Amino acid sequence: MVNKANSTLKSVLDVILHENPSTQDEIADKLGLSRRYVTKLLQPLVKRGVVRRAYILDLKKFDEFSEMFNEEKTSREHAGTYLIKEMLKNMAEHVCEQFDMSFESFEKYDKDMATKALEMDYVSNNMHEKVRSSVDTVISINPYSEFSKTMIFSEIAYDLERIADHTGHIANFVLNGCYEVDEEMVSILKSMFKTSRKMVKYSVKAFLNEELDLKDKVMDYEEKIHALQKKALNNMAILMAEDDIVDKDRSTYYLSLSRVVKAFERIGDISVEIVDASGEFYRNIPRTTTPERFRRISKD
Incomplete structure (x- = not known):
């Protein structure tokens, strides 16, 4: 105790x-x-x-x-590994909070909340830099057998920073958009948010806690997020066909909305990358060099 x-x-x-x-x-x-x-x-x-x-x-x-x-550790970890995991845990919590705030600003069309979400991105970037510099320190004092695995910490921090960047498209829509979003579209985007948010949660948990069985859940949600993406794009196509997009502001609106849809899809893909990295980190399961989006195209 x-x-x-x-x-x-x-x-x-x-x-x-x-x-x-x-x-x-x-x-x-x-x-x-x-x-x-x-x-x-x-x-x-x-x-x-x-x-x-x-x-x-x-x-x-x-x-x-x-x-x-850490009385719950089952095996001795290098102190650098333990501390960097703590940093990644804190970073993941912050990025998820940023993600939540970005989507809440979208639902409420709250520009003040969107601004705060974007301001949180500065902290996310700073956290990434701290993890990267800590990894460099660990490698300098323990450069032998665990070198490649230690580098994965930097990759996970970079992935989390990318997720934070993609949530920025959601907040930016609120700040730059000038039209109310169709109710059906909001419903689809809400499902995309809930799905991608779960993917982030489970992928990070898989890495931090060595819960590799969570990959199955992440992959199930991955299929769902892409089905929702297709539904969202079809909905947009119908709206654009019915609308007059000659107006510059209107065409900008649809471009911004498409970036919101793409943000959820990319957050899902990054979550898959994190869970794949977990397999390599704990079980030496090689990751494919083909990005997730290209693997998906080849399946189609």
Whole structure:
């Protein structure tokens, strides 16, 4: 059982890892602790060089302390692997929140909410950079057998950043659109959102928790998302045939709407890529070099 002091120390180390504080006062303010208590917790780690001023974790030395923070681990993980997984977990939660807010802004046609969703993308980009730099650090101190696997962490962070970018098309539609979306179209897009959102959830869970059996669910949803995409595009074609798209604003509207449809489809494809990477990471199952969208075309 992790005691209270260790739990608090883990929170302190999370702040150091993710937020790059310059002083112990910053750490204390962030967690609502006294500076004296933060000093007490960090002092043994500072003396042993695990934490270096101002304030950086030495991942190699931290390895010996990592087990006390995760009683559920069934096998010893390199500290860098454990910490980067924590970073990816936080990034996935943030990107999913961004995804949710983007679609909610679409449903409510709320421009303020759409703006906030787009602002969240800056944090997503920053999180990707932190994972990438942490992977570089781990490789520099442990460059041997796990090199290729460690690099997959960077790929997953990049995939999450791509998902965040695609949610931006949804928020941008709200900011740039000027017409109400057809009710049937909204219903289809809502189904696409729910389906792709589940795909993100299950693919990330598969990678973080080694739950590779979730791939079957992801692939089932993959078929559904493409069926919904075809339905959405057919609906758009009918609306465009009935509409006067000579008007520039109207044609821009349909172009923006098609990007929303495409965003859900691409988020689904990226989720498949993440779950495929999970198989390679844990079971050494080689991934195909053919992108998912081209594999799908060949099947058709």
